[in-house]
Amino acid sequence: MTTNEYTIALAGNPNTGKSTLFNLLTGLRQHTGNWPGKTVVHAEGFFTYKDKQYKIIDLPGTYSLYSNSADEEVARDFIIFEKPDVTIVVLDATALERNLNLALQVLEMTNRVIVCVNLMDEAKKKGIRIDIAKLAKKLGVPVVPISARNEEGIDELLDTIDLMIRGAIQTKPIVIPYSRSIEEKIAKLLPLVKEIVGDKYPARWIALRLLDGDTSLLDALKQENHHSFKEVARYASNRSAKSV
Incomplete structure (x- = not known):
């Protein structure tokens, strides 16, 4: 891998629009197969932004990373062992509380995280308002609102990725206290x-x-x-x- 090539992992619950974002970023520069030793589909694509080449891995849609299924194991192992330069967690703006469970698990695994709140157009239709700045402060990582299918917020997301890659964003993920x-x-x-x-x-x-x-x-x-x-x-x- 060259110094100008970086890896992004795309994580999220099923039906959050994660694959829509993947397709939007990569276009036709993508291919699919199976993860080694698994029947789980492996989707990988590429895009370029500000003279940097990115490889983006669309991880299987999961509700958790507790290795209760092959999909969860694949997503977990990639984040832990492959150490992507950035992990983007895609959330559904209309079901934020449920989706945050996965985001919090990822934040326990890595601090190089961008939380992407998708389907903001649907949330607006339902009268749901999300305080993005407050959410970012609570989570300790950047939070970017988007609507992937309407191509809204993508420039801000790409700029945030670039800033994180360049080390211009310092994160401090929330530490979940247990009993x-x-x-x-x-x-x-x-x-x-x-x-x-x-x-x-x-x-x-x-x-x-x-x-x-x-x-x-x-x-x-x-x-x-x-x-x-x-x-x-x-x-x-x-x-x-x-x-x-």
Whole structure:
């Protein structure tokens, strides 16, 4: 990959207009196939903006990244292991509360996030008003309102991507607080996780997934040559069992 080529991941719930945005940005410069070892469709496209070449991956539409399905595992693994330069989370402006669940999960995984609130035209028709500035302040990342099918807000989105790539935007994603007992377990797991992965992966998020018994993530991490996670996962399992 050249220094002027960057990768964007496009995440979102089904029916948020994510693929409409993907098609708008890439036009005919796209192709599809299957993810390696999966029956899940892999869509990849390209576009150029301000002398920078972008490869954009349209991740499978999911409601979460908890590895309950092949689609969720594909989306999760790409964000964690491929480390896209920017992850755009597409939300439906008419169902914002439901869609924010996925956005919050992504924000636990990476800080290079742009939240894209799509279907603003539909929200307006329904009398729904969204305070974009307040939402951005709460989430700690840029929030861009668009209507992909009407090609509205796309220039602002592209400018925001460019600013993030150039390092002109500093994000501070919201940290979701959990119950006292869970936070205590996270605190005890963090040193073990950090000892193995350092700064390569989001340690807090990994600790949470291990506490939740996410064996799929454990397998993926072991494939990334982190076999020591077997012992950490056993410790996490013991901690969780003692809380029952």
